[in-house]
Amino acid sequence: MGRRRKKNNRNRNRLPKVRANEQIRAPRVLVIGPDGKNLGVMSVREAMGIAEEHGLDVVEVSPNANPPVVRIMDYGKYMYELKKKQKKKDKTPEMKEIELTPTIGDHDLQVKLKKAREFLEKGHKVKIEIRMRGRQMLHVDITHNLAEKVIAMLDDVAAVDVEPKQEGRFVHFILKPRKK
Template sequence: MIKKHQDKHIINDRIKYPKIRLIDVLGTQLGIYSANEAKKIAIDKGLDLVMISDKSEPPVCRIIDYGKYKFNQEKKAKEAKKKQHNASLKEVKMRYKIEEHDYKVRLNQALRFLQSGDKVKVTVIFRGREIQHINLAMGLLTKMSKDLSNFADIQQNPSRDGKNIIMILAPQKKL
């Protein structure tokens, strides 16, 4: 049952230490054995001898089914990767003279983005001479930041960006 592989674990005949601390399948410490004795015990059980840690004296080895162990390690790594969430920047656009219903739709959209862990860029768009109503847009952005104050922190205060005014909200850190 000697396997050839290019993994980070040292198994079976690749273990070159004269004495090792042996742990069985159930996690019980069996004591200190010579590497050859431990290999024989593992082979008799139809399993592999895998070095778990070479930091201690003597190194720790375990008797396990290496294929199953490797499979479970890969499965855990996949699960951890699934649970990671990279925050991205989502955008919500509106005009300064937005109707109440449309405002609530944008508010819910921003809330959904924040709850999924994304940052939200709120943009108020101006056309032509509408830019003279900048105070109305600032009021609208202030209203939105107040409405979302339980879910978001202001990362960037409302500021002018060409013919737009933008504000960036970040999800609140959970305690």
């Protein structure tokens, strides 16, 4: 039997290579100043001279353009912003689950809904599952009323993503956060 290889995830979250100052290979570049104004096409040396006056770096922001576009800015700050964007892109909202029963007490329901509200405010979707036991299956209308009550109580922070539906002993539905 052959050995199984472990998948390499190191390259998945890697930031693109960004050239700065002497690393820029193009002879002439389009320069954007620290204030965002177009300074025109010039050599990398001239751009580095301007950057040095401001105490900043020449950072290549669009290497594939003709001529390549560089910006006079702080390299460290630019990399920090790129990392922050990457992290934000990698974050996907999680699905949280809350389980109820048709005979739940008022206070218990308030506690569960408070938790659901917290999840929704953090941007997560919430799957609410109402479990029926034994003879509760004969009174599905009570369960559906509870589902409608929950939806009404969370209406200010949530919209229904998946309508309440019954599958076996469960009635479940999914709420998604409302856009602010």
